[in-house]
Amino acid sequence: MPKLVDHEQRRRELGEAVWRVIRRDGIEAASVRKVAEEAGWSAGALRHYFSTQSELLTFAMQMVVERIEVRVGALEPPADPREAVEQRLHELLPLDKERRAENEVWLAFAGRALVDPQLRTRHEEVDEELRRACLGALQELGSGGRLRPGLDPELEAERLHGLLDGLALHTAMRPDRMSPRLIRSVLARHLDSLGAEVDGLGGHDNPTGDRGSGRQ
Amino acid sequence: MPKLVDHEQRRRELGEAVWRVIRRDGIEAASVRKVAEEAGWSAGALRHYFSTQSELLTFAMQMVVERIEVRVGALEPPADPREAVEQRLHELLPLDKERRAENEVWLAFAGRALVDPQLRTRHEEVDEELRRACLGALQELGSGGRLRPGLDPELEAERLHGLLDGLALHTAMRPDRMSPRLIRSVLARHLDSLGAEVDGLGGHDNPTGDRGSGRQ
Numbered sequence: 001m002p003k004l005v006d007h008e009q010r011r012r013e014l015g016e017a018v019w020r021v022i023r024r025d026g027i028e029a030a031s032v033r034k035v036a037e038e039a040g041w042s043a044g045a046l047r048h049y050f051s052t053q054s055e056l057l058t059f060a061m062q063m064v065v066e067r068i069e070v071r072v073g074a075l076e077p078p079a080d081p082r083e084a085v086e087q088r089l090h091e092l093l094p095l096d097k098e099r100r101a102e103n104e105v106w107l108a109f110a111g112r113a114l115v116d117p118q119l120r121t122r123h124e125e126v127d128e129e130l131r132r133a134c135l136g137a138l139q140e141l142g143s144g145g146r147l148r149p150g151l152d153p154e155l156e157a158e159r160l161h162g163l164l165d166g167l168a169l170h171t172a173m174r175p176d177r178m179s180p181r182l183i184r185s186v187l188a189r190h191l192d193s194l195g196a197e198v199d200g201l202g203g204h205d206n207p208t209g210d211r212g213s214g215r216q
Numbered sequence: 217m218p219k220l221v222d223h224e225q226r227r228r229e230l231g232e233a234v235w236r237v238i239r240r241d242g243i244e245a246a247s248v249r250k251v252a253e254e255a256g257w258s259a260g261a262l263r264h265y266f267s268t269q270s271e272l273l274t275f276a277m278q279m280v281v282e283r284i285e286v287r288v289g290a291l292e293p294p295a296d297p298r299e300a301v302e303q304r305l306h307e308l309l310p311l312d313k314e315r316r317a318e319n320e321v322w323l324a325f326a327g328r329a330l331v332d333p334q335l336r337t338r339h340e341e342v343d344e345e346l347r348r349a350c351l352g353a354l355q356e357l358g359s360g361g362r363l364r365p366g367l368d369p370e371l372e373a374e375r376l377h378g379l380l381d382g383l384a385l386h387t388a389m390r391p392d393r394m395s396p397r398l399i400r401s402v403l404a405r406h407l408d409s410l411g412a413e414v415d416g417l418g419g420h421d422n423p424t425g426d427r428g429s430g431r432q
Contacts, residue, residue, distance in 0.1 A: 111323075115244045127389065155405055166380065166381040166385070169326070170381065173326055173343065186371065
């Protein structure tokens with residue numbers, strides 16, 4: 001199947017060019033023309049993958065999904081369910097430059113889906129995947145005995161999902177304020193609060209520690 | 217001060233026209249031209265208040281802030297601190313058509329601030345006001361004895377703020393999915409989880425009740 005291999009190779013090559021443009025210019029400034037220049041492709045060659053800003057965003061969003069899947073697939077989860085869940089959720093959060101770029105693609109994609117019906121179905125699919133990831137995290141905590149008794153997993157998934165996207169939004173808006181350390185602390189505190197301990201602080205290390213004003 | 221009165225009257229009149237356009241066409245479609253038509257004003261008369269899309273958004277955002285302040289100021293808070301906090305936070309959440317329009321203005325304003333430095337300072341101010349409102353809510357719960365001992369108010373304010381904006385984003389993206397009832401349930405559950413009770417479910421009524429799959 002040489003044709004398929006060629007297509008996959010071309011797609012990867014293009015994906016790398018897209019990512020370089022996003023990293024360098026930001027997703028808001030990434031245009032079809034810039035990507036073509038970066039890849040050294042003609043507009044015609046590009047058209048097979050995308051030819052409008054909306055299609056470029058959809059392509060970039062698909063890259064983000066694949067990048068996260070690859071990273072999560074490569075994880076070696078610790079035995080402790082709480083640690084395993086935390087490790088996996090970290091892959092979804094804007095904790096380094098690469099994940100911040102992914103986060104910006106996600107929010108730009110969501111923003112575009114608001115006004116472009118073509119993107120809405122795909123947005124809903126990704127949104128559902130995220131919700132399922134949250135529900136899966138809750139279920140893993142539950143079956144590992146790390147969830148307070150009596151919690152409603154669906155409602156907790158909704159709450160966790162809301163928190164993750166809220167942190168994503170806050171980080172995109174105010175990257176200097178939302179340090180990786182602060183993001184990790186908020187998530188750790190949230191997972192602590194779901195924990196089976198009855199003192200409300202969980203058994204995890206104190207997430208605030210010497211955070212001071214919460215900025216660093 | 218007849219001139220000041222006149223200015224205030226004109227501003228209110230314009231504000232109402234802006235709001236009618238936003239409610240009818242959505243914030244994304246609200247343009248300076250449409251607002252001028254709606255108000256029956258000339259472009260020159262409008263220019264005193266705004267003349268670009270960014271300035272229109274800033275004007276609309278200021279309206280949202282004022283609308284929320286007026287509503288919160290008119291509340292008659294119940295004696296119970298948990299109920300008082302919940303009532304106040306409901307004013308910030310997209311729980312009816314008016315608040316959903318406010319929510320869309322907020323997110324459009326945030327989205328624009330990402331790419332328009334002119335809006336960034338004002339965005340940060342509103343963001344800080346929201347954070348302070350969250351911190352104030354936590355402090356009120358604390359001084360009313362409705363907060364688990366040992367919680368870090370700054371970190372909890374960050375978490376509550378993240379959750380509120382996450383719910384805002386999810387509601388704008390998927391208004392049919394995020395019913396007012398679901399939003400209220402998520403917030404109620406969050407406040408329960410902060411409560412001083414040790415069973416992890418708080419003393420509030422079960423927020424999930426007969427929600428079924430969490431959708432309605």
